[in-house]
Amino acid sequence: MIYLNILSFFGYLAGSLSATRSTTLLDSCSIAERGHTTAKRHSSFQDCLRTEIGASDHISSRIVFPGDPSYPLSTLTYNLAIQHNSSAIVYVSSASHVSEAIKCASEYKVPVVARNGGHSYASFSSSPHGLIIDVTNLKDFSFATNHVGEVGEMVTFGAGLRLGDLDMALQEHERAVPHGVSPYIGVSGHATCGGFGTASRMWGLFSDHIVELEVVSANGTILKVSDKTNPELFFAMRGAGPSFGIITSLTLRTHEAPSNVILFEIDYVFPNPDSAAATLSHFQSWGLKSAPSQLGIRWSVKLNHNANSSKKIDLNWRLQGSFLGHMARFNRTIGRLTSGFSVKGQVVRVERFDWLESVRALGGSDALSSEGINPSNDNT
DSSP, X not given: OEEEEEOOTTSOOSXXXXXXXXXXXXXXXXXXXXXXXXXXXXXXXXXXXXXXXXXXXXXXXXXXXXXXXXXXXXXXXXXXXXXXXOSEEEEOSSHHHHHHHHHHHHHTTOOEEEESSOOOTTOTTOOTTOEEEEOXXXXXXXEOOSSSSOBTTEEEEETTOBHHHHHHHHGGGTEEOOOOSOTTSBHHHHHHTOOOOTTHHHHOOSGGGEEEEEEEOTTSOEEEEESSSSHHHHHHHHHHGGGTOEEEEEEEEOXXXXXXXXXXXXXXXXXXXXXHHHHHHHHHHHHHHTOOTTEEEEEEEEEEEOTTSTTOEEEEEEEEEEEESOHHHHHHHHHHHHTTOSSOOEEEEEEEEOHHHHHHHHHTOSOOOOTTOOTTTTTO
């Protein structure tokens, strides 16, 4: 049995271009080995981290070195085929901790990566002999009042939140943002690499909603970044963030959460490849000319090898997605689309949800919170 996914121009990414479960392309930032050379302030790299961060008053701050009992779990990657022996893992509790960790790494020429959600099939949230700066403790959240707009329209939060955490916090003011479907993706990596979701045709990318970032640069400087302050870095961070700095907090604009979200799945079995190709051609033509922005949709293609059939392969396709609006308009919209298909489909599901319920349903998990999830076990 072979599975393929065809993502149309009005389809959505499940949080990542490279993973069906995840994030975005990267949920970790890679900072190259750079920064100015200074006289060494400490006897070793480990001594530097212990001195500058280890004496922190924050109980959630800790440093893990090779040989520590928690080291194997702390360095476990999402893709078990790509494991790295990192020099240290720092679980930071503030932007100043990130700054000091980067300065120590620069002093001893140790490569640095940042980690939050860690959904990286290439294990970019880890580094051989490098320093992992884990931001999962940065989970502050507030509705911003120091930006233009009504209270509740802007939110400021720490880079350690996952998407599910953000959704639940936004629910307090019935607000929403577009993003991928897995609730355990880290917000910071998602934001800096796009963040395409079911509502993106109507609202845009997750990264489009960034108003301001707090970023620690490669030399340890803590910067406020927006279209007014450090605008060139602001441009770079919204798409290529992993190459320019480590995010410690984000301010986003939000939308009123839709009260009606229709999730649907319709199965099709095509008698031959020509029939399937004709349907796909109609699908894309209709999308270019007629698809409303409220519709997010994709095809899942399953090729079944059938030994009892002269065709040998059955072409089973599933049309699935979401519609932000009322059921009556959804029925009219999907009817116009499928009227041009070469075969009749079998409805698997058409259900109405509110926004938060739809996030749970799309993510395949009743629990949106990341509380209690061991970051390493979930390959953070």
